[in-house]
Amino acid sequence: MRARYGVPLGIAAVGAAGLAYAAGFETRSFRLRRVSVPVLPRGMRDLRVLHVSDIHMVSGQRKKRRWLQSLAGLRPDFVVNTGDNLSDPEGVPEVLDALGPLMEFPGVYVFGSNDYYGPKLRNPARYLFEKAQGRHGLNGNAPAVSALHNPWEPMRDAFDAAGWVGLSNTRGRLKLEGYEIAFTGVDDPHIKRDRYERVAGGPEAGADLSIGVVHAPYLRSLDAFTADGYPLILAGHTHGGQLCVPFYGALVTNCDLDTDRVKGLSTHRSGGHRAYLHVSAGCGANRYTPVRFACPPEATLLTLTPPA
Numbered sequence: 001m002r003a004r005y006g007v008p009l010g011i012a013a014v015g016a017a018g019l020a021y022a023a024g025f026e027t028r029s030f031r032l033r034r035v036s037v038p039v040l041p042r043g044m045r046d047l048r049v050l051h052v053s054d055i056h057m058v059s060g061q062r063k064k065r066r067w068l069q070s071l072a073g074l075r076p077d078f079v080v081n082t083g084d085n086l087s088d089p090e091g092v093p094e095v096l097d098a099l100g101p102l103m104e105f106p107g108v109y110v111f112g113s114n115d116y117y118g119p120k121l122r123n124p125a126r127y128l129f130e131k132a133q134g135r136h137g138l139n140g141n142a143p144a145v146s147a148l149h150n151p152w153e154p155m156r157d158a159f160d161a162a163g164w165v166g167l168s169n170t171r172g173r174l175k176l177e178g179y180e181i182a183f184t185g186v187d188d189p190h191i192k193r194d195r196y197e198r199v200a201g202g203p204e205a206g207a208d209l210s211i212g213v214v215h216a217p218y219l220r221s222l223d224a225f226t227a228d229g230y231p232l233i234l235a236g237h238t239h240g241g242q243l244c245v246p247f248y249g250a251l252v253t254n255c256d257l258d259t260d261r262v263k264g265l266s267t268h269r270s271g272g273h274r275a276y277l278h279v280s281a282g283c284g285a286n287r288y289t290p291v292r293f294a295c296p297p298e299a300t301l302l303t304l305t306p307p308a
Helices: 002-024 062-074 092-099 125-133 152-161 219-227
Strands: 031-038 047-052 078-081 107-109 170-176 179-185 209-213 232-235 264-270 273-279 298-305
Touching (some): 062 092, 219 232, 219 264
Parallel strands (some): 031 298, 179 209
Antiparallel strands (some): 047 298, 170 179
């Protein structure tokens, strides 16, 4: 009996242990990534930017709420939230509770598809099939039918009341002790809500720094921001691949960005220009796939500096 069933049982045991680790430990093993980006004009002081994304809040996630609240202790100059705050229609109060201390700081935000629509149960293998077929989100797929609408409006109103600047297909500015930082954002390309033509034209005159902001880092958005001359683009959406292979990395990005740039700092080139791109791996997951493997949940403290 041992010879006949030992190997399958061993494989099953390893699989069960891996699932328990991915769902029970790593998904709650929150990390802070620290990155320096040399994008400031010479003579400016360093700026500390907290980039949070893909919270995917589900009611009852107390450890995630406490960890997000604790990030206020970093005392950032400003916060950038790149969307997908929700994974539960009942989660808005808990998102606002988690982000409450951070909303004491200046901030900007864009929304992602999961802020607008509730999650659906999907076979995770579909992401691999869609990647092979060149389909991502609504970009090549049939439109969603009977989608659950999330109550995103109260969340938007609370962000706005706190002074955070919404950047869905629009521009905005933050004033920071003598400096002005300009932002240009688009709504989520993953569900074709991006309208870059409304904000095209490049960085704003008179600003000390201009930053592009988008939820899903689709190449059309990255190309547009970069060709227009933005030195830095911030995005989320990818979950860093979410289920990664140790010593190899991500298998998918859930958009048309290559897996080499699925998370962290990289560069993007378009139209003869180069931009720094930071993609947050996010700190949550869809409520129906509450697992992460070889890809811990995270937020990032970016230190913006002048070039050396």
